[in-house]
Every structure is written in structure tokens, then in C-alpha cells.
Amino acid sequence: MTTKRSITVTVNGQQHQTEVEPRMLLVHYLREVLDLTGTHIGCNTSQCGACVVMLNGEAIKSCTVLAVQADGGEVLTIEGLAPEGGLHPIQEGFWEKHGLQCGFCTPGMIMASYQLLKNNPHPTETEIRRGLEGNICRCTGYQNIVKAVQDASERMSTSAETPVPAGD
Amino acid sequence: MSVPAAFDYHPATSVDEAIALLQQYGDEAKLLAGGHSLIPAMKLRLSQPEHLIDIGKISSLSYIREEQDHIVIGGLTTYVQIEQSDLLRKHFPLLPEATSMVGDQQVRNRGTIGGSIAHSDPAADLPGVVLALKAEIVVQGPQGKRTIPADDFFVDTFTTALAPDEILIEFRLPKATGSTGSAYDKLANKASHYAIAGCAAVITRGQDGSCSAASIAITGATVRTIRARAVENALVGKQLSETVIAEAVSHATDGEDMIVDIHGSEEYRRKMAAVVARRAIMRALERI
Ligand SMILES: Cc1cc2nc3c(=O)[nH]c(=O)nc-3n(C[C@H](O)[C@H](O)[C@H](O)COP(=O)(O)OP(=O)(O)OC[C@H]3O[C@@H](n4cnc5c(N)ncnc54)[C@H](O)[C@@H]3O)c2cc1C
Ligand code: FES
Ligand code: FES
Numbered sequence: 001m002t003t004k005r006s007i008t009v010t011v012n013g014q015q016h017q018t019e020v021e022p023r024m025l026l027v028h029y030l031r032e033v034l035d036l037t038g039t040h041i042g043c044n045t046s047q048c049g050a051c052v053v054m055l056n057g058e059a060i061k062s063c064t065v066l067a068v069q070a071d072g073g074e075v076l077t078i079e080g081l082a083p084e085g086g087l088h089p090i091q092e093g094f095w096e097k098h099g100l101q102c103g104f105c106t107p108g109m110i111m112a113s114y115q116l117l118k119n120n121p122h123p124t125e126t127e128i129r130r131g132l133e134g135n136i137c138r139c140t141g142y143q144n145i146v147k148a149v150q151d152a153s154e155r156m157s158t159s160a161e162t163p164v165p166a167g168d
Numbered sequence: 169m170s171v172p173a174a175f176d177y178h179p180a181t182s183v184d185e186a187i188a189l190l191q192q193y194g195d196e197a198k199l200l201a202g203g204h205s206l207i208p209a210m211k212l213r214l215s216q217p218e219h220l221i222d223i224g225k226i227s228s229l230s231y232i233r234e235e236q237d238h239i240v241i242g243g244l245t246t247y248v249q250i251e252q253s254d255l256l257r258k259h260f261p262l263l264p265e266a267t268s269m270v271g272d273q274q275v276r277n278r279g280t281i282g283g284s285i286a287h288s289d290p291a292a293d294l295p296g297v298v299l300a301l302k303a304e305i306v307v308q309g310p311q312g313k314r315t316i317p318a319d320d321f322f323v324d325t326f327t328t329a330l331a332p333d334e335i336l337i338e339f340r341l342p343k344a345t346g347s348t349g350s351a352y353d354k355l356a357n358k359a360s361h362y363a364i365a366g367c368a369a370v371i372t373r374g375q376d377g378s379c380s381a382a383s384i385a386i387t388g389a390t391v392r393t394i395r396a397r398a399v400e401n402a403l404v405g406k407q408l409s410e411t412v413i414a415e416a417v418s419h420a421t422d423g424e425d426m427i428v429d430i431h432g433s434e435e436y437r438r439k440m441a442a443v444v445a446r447r448a449i450m451r452a453l454e455r456i
Contacts (some may be wrong), residue, residue: 002174022177022220023210044170046208049274058248058277064207065278067179069200069224093323112273135270135363 009136020067026060027051029067030077038078038107042136049135052108053077061134078107081114081162089155090114090148098134099148101139109135113149122140122153172210179222183308183335186223192312194220197336200224201244201283229282229337232256240337243282247371250281254266256410260301260454261345262368264441266293266352271345271361275296285321288328288393291362296387297315297321297352299395300368301341304332322393326377346380348372354388354446357431363388364431365440367396367420371403373456379403389432390424398422399445408453409432417445420437 004019011034018033030036030053042050044063051062054076081088090110093099100106109132116123116131123131128149129142137145170292172190180186190197198217200206201385202223209215234254239259241250250256250267257264270276270284270293283360284294287304288431298305303354310333321329330336344350366387374380384396402416420441 002176005177021173021174023174025171044211046204049272052274059274060277061274066177066203066346068179068201068206069222071179109238115273129271134274168326 005068005071007068009067009070009072010074012075012077022066024067025063026055026061026065026067026070026075027068030062030075030113031065036077036079037084038131040102040107041102042108047134047136048105049112049132050062050105050109050116052153054111057118059112070098076111076114078110081110082085086097088114090117090152091165093148093150093152094145097144097148098149099140107138109145113152116149117153117156121157123149125150170211171384172207172302173213173216173285175216175218175220177220177222179225180243182226183229183337186226187308187310189335190223190335193221195332197221199286201286202246202278202280204271204279205283205287205289223335224353235340237343237455239341239343241341243336243338244280246283247276247279247281252326254411258346260297260341260350261353262300262350262370262452263294263297263341265364266297266354266368269293269352269354269361281339281419285295285339286328286330286336288322288326290325290363290390290392291357291364291388292393293352293354293363293387295393296366296368296385298339299303299385299393300350300370302383305437306338306340306343307331308337313337315340323366325391327392328345340373344370344372346374347456348381351448351451351455353444353451354408355444365380365389365437365444366443367445367448369445369452371408371449371452373408373453378405378407380405381439382449384420384445386424386441386445389426389437391427394424396420396445403449408449410450413446413449417442417449420445437445 008017040050042048045066053062056073196218200222226305229242231242247267251264299318350370352368354363368385370383372381382400384399387393398419399416406412421438
């Protein structure tokens with residue numbers, strides 16, 4: 001009954017042109033059309049942050065954005081943070097500081113941390129907690145997540161070669 | 169899986185085009201700005217427009233600038249832009265302050281001031297700020313532009329003076345004169361961060377140190393965002409001691425219909441409205 005629309009979205013540096021139903025959510029486009037299942041769906045009600053990706057350089061909840069709204073835009077997902085086989089300093093931080101347990105919230109936590117550190121490379125503990133307000137973790141607790149972001153902040157300021165992927 | 173009901177999507181590239189589309193599709197159409205009230209409502213099927221007119225990419229409606237005795241803000245300006253504006257921080261500190269308390273970073277990246285005011289959720293933050301700042305709200309429809317004073321804008325819960333074929337395009341904030349301070353305070357719902365009770369306060373002090381003008385708005389607690397006239401009247405003309413302020417805020421929600429839900433009873437919300445009002449007024453005074 002509704003007219004499908006052709007959208008062009010650059011995801012992790014690669015351009016995709018797809019016909020989608022206007023009501024398709026960005027998270028479903030990423031997971032089901034592009035098979036990028038690293039972005040998770042937790043609550044599907046804009047609360048938990050499991051679906052966070054970067055859209056045109058800003059962290060957004062992809063369960064609350066339509067795929068058609070991303071037309072012409074650039075998306076960065078957890079899969080695009082580091083080159084195949086490598087880890088981004090934020091991923092290393094979460095690994096080293098046990099910033100995850102089941103890992104369900106982790107892609108969203110990492111993408112939200114990515115924006116936080118982009119705006120504020122040396123956040124205080126309070127700033128980290130505030131920056132991650134929109135992300136809920138049900139099992140690790142936030143202590144180690146804060147430590148992971150602090151660790152990532154240090155790694156990023158010491159490593160000369162921080163991968164800055166396309167789309168950002 | 170919760171997805172919106174099917175609709176046709178119309179990206180608008182200008183205000184005129186969006187107004188033409190609104191006229192064409194009438195009751196079956198809705199405007200989409202940041203989508204952070206509308207898309208959740210559509211996913212729950214509380215809203216099922218057949219035509220969605222996306223004004224989110226009309227970049228000419230996204231600005232904050234100074235014009236003689238006003239600061240003007242475009243209808244599609246996002247929370248993040250407001251939060252980061254030095255101009256607003258200088259003239260109306262309560263606006264970036266209230267904005268920084270909206271939802272979370274991801275919500276603030278997408279949500280717009282126009283969307284918040286048009287939606288007019290009684291638990292939202294910016295309606296109170298717009299009221300306390302006595303904003304002039306500029307809207308555009310098929311007949312052209314008109315300006316609605318904030319005092320006439322918020323009619324009822326989710327109901328405003330905006331006509332169905334009008335778009336909210338600009339907020340004009342008159343610059344403060346004299347010694348003025350402003351602040352926003354709220355008791356936030358822990359999960360959503362919406363206001364259980366919020367207060368926006370703008371206080372001006374005269375040469376003798378007494379309060380010469382006060383503009384106090386309450387949000388979250390009452391069924392629509394209101395000016396707390398009884399509080400304003402109890403402050404103006406007085407030296408603002410803690411006792412005077414405590415007495416004044418005890419009238420914060422006098423005679424108003426209150427929101428009653430799982431987050432708070434009527435009595436609790438009346439008490440909390442007084443508490444946040446006291447805090448906002450005290451902080452506004454410190455900033456004079
Ligand atoms: C998890 C979460 C937490 C939140 N927490 C808070 C909070 O703490 N405080 C708070 O205040 N808000 C909160 N919000 C709501 C958020 O602020 C919304 O972004 C805002 O209310 C609506 O702005 P929008 O640009 O997203 O509008 P949309 O959702 O796009 O539109 C909302 C309504 O306004 C209409 N509309 C939009 N723009 C215009 C315009 N220019 N002219 C005429 N009509 C228009 C639309 O047709 C629609 O009916 C939260 C939202 C979420 C998802
Ligand atoms: S799945 Fe998007 S916020 Fe929870
Ligand atoms: S690691 Fe399990 S939800 Fe966060």
C-alpha cells in the first residue's frame with residue numbers, strides 16, 4: 001500500500017543503495033538488510049542504548065530513527081570501528097578492564113563511548129557516567145565500564161595511530 | 169516486534185513545500201522533526217499517520233543568532249546545538265541548563281526545540297523554559313506567518329495553539345533588561361529523565377535590591393505547563409529572603425489540575441513542584 005523508497009547510505013565506508021519500506025527502522029536496515037548484526041536491539045523503546053550507532057558523526061538510537069531518515073548519510077557501526085581482525089582502543093579498554101559480561105549492551109556502550117571521547121578526550125568519571133546515561137547494562141555493572149572508558153581515553157591519547165574510520 | 173504502521177514518506181526541502189504537503193494530506197499527515205516523540209508513539213501505534221512529512225533536513229530552520237534586542241532560535245535547532253551555544257549561555261543560562269537535562273546524549277542529538285514545543289508533553293522540559301522566557305513563537309501556514317506569545321501557546325495536555333497546517337519555525341526570546349538571573353531545576357524520572365516536577369525561573373532585581381520582576385513556570389507536575397502567577401506575585405516587590413521564597417513557592421500549583429500517575433500522587437507532585445521552584449529561584453538569584 002505504501003510506496004517503497006530508494007535510499008543511499010554509506011555504512012562503515014561502503015555505499016549501499018536499497019529499496020526500503022518507509023517504516024523500516026534504521027536498526028532493522030542494519031541488521032536485516034545489511035546483515036550487520038553487531039548492533040543489538042534491547043528494549044526497542046528508546047531506553048537501553050543497545051542499538052546506538054553513529055549517524056553523520058553523532059551517536060543515535062537506531063531503533064528510534066527510520067532508515068529513510070539516514071538517506072544520503074553516513075553510518076558507523078561497531079563492525080566499522082577497527083579494520084578486520086583489529087580492535088579499536090575502546091574495544092581494547094572494554095576487554096582489558098572487563099567492561100562486559102554477557103556483551104549484549106557492549107556495542108551500544110562502545111559507540112556511545114566513541115562519541116563521548118570524540119567530544120571530550122579526557123572525561124572525568126562523572127562525565128563518563130553522564131555521557132553513558134542513555135545506555136543500560138543489566139549484568140556487568142557500571143564500575144568496570146567507567147574503567148574501560150578511562151583506559152580507552154589513555155590509550156587514545158598515547159597511541160599516535162588511532163584508527164579514525166571513514167564516515168566520521 | 170514493534171514497528172510503525174505503514175505510511176508514505178515525503179522529505180520536504182523547504183517550509184513552503186512542507187505546508188503544501190500538509191494541505192494536500194490534511195488529517196492523514198504528520199510532520200517529522202527529530203522523531204523522538206513521534207517515532208516511539210508510532211511504534212506503539214498510538215499515532216498512525218498515513219503520510220509522514222519529514223522537515224528534519226530543512227537546514228535553514230536550524231540556527232541560533234542575535235538580532236538587536238532578541239535572541240532567535242530556528243524551529244529545527246537540536247538540543248545539542250542549544251546546549252553548546254555560548255550566546256544562549258550568556259543571555260539565558262536556564263535554556264542550555266534545562267536542555268542538558270533532557271533524556272540522554274542520543275536523545276539530545278536528535279530532538280529539536282520545535283518538536284518539543286509543538287508536541288507539548290506536560291512532562292517535557294523546554295515548554296517551561298519557553299514560557300518563563302516569554303518567547304514569541306513564530307509559526308507559518310498557508311496564510312503566511314503569525315506570532316503567538318508563549319502565554320497563549322500551551323492550551324492543554326498535548327494541545328497547543330498551533331493549527332494543523334502550520335509549522336513552528338522560530339522562537340524569539342526578548343533579551344533581559346536590568347539585573348536578571350535565570351535557572352531550571354527538575355526532579356527527573358530515573359528511567360526516562362522526563363520531569364516529575366520542573367521549574368523554570370527568571371528573576372530581575374531592582375536598584376534597591378528587591379525583586380522587580382519574576383517569571384516562574386512549572387512543568388511535569390501540572391496537566392499542562394503553566395506560569396505560576398501566585399508565586400510571581402508573592403515575589404515581586406519583596407526583598408527575596410529564604411522565608412519570602414519558601415512562602416511564595418508554597419503556592420506553586422494553587423488551583424491547578426495535577427498529573428497523577430505511578431511516578432507520583434497529587435500531593436507528592438505539589439510538594440515537589442514547590443521544592444524545585446525554590447531551588448530554581450535560589451539559583452537564579454545567585455546568577456544575577
Ligand atoms: C528516551 C527518551 C527520553 C526523553 N526524555 C525527555 C526529557 O527528559 N525531557 C524532555 O523534555 N523530553 C524528553 N524526550 C522527548 C524528546 O525531547 C523529543 O525529542 C521531543 O519531545 C520532540 O522533538 P522532536 O524533534 O524529536 O519531534 P518529533 O518527534 O519529530 O515530533 C513531535 C511532534 O511535534 C510535531 N512537530 C515537530 N516539529 C514541528 C514543527 N517545527 N512545527 C510543527 N509541528 C512539529 C510532530 O508532528 C509531532 O507531532 C525524551 C525522548 C526519548 C525517546
Ligand atoms: S533498542 Fe534502541 S534504545 Fe533499546
Ligand atoms: S554486559 Fe550484559 S548487559 Fe551489559
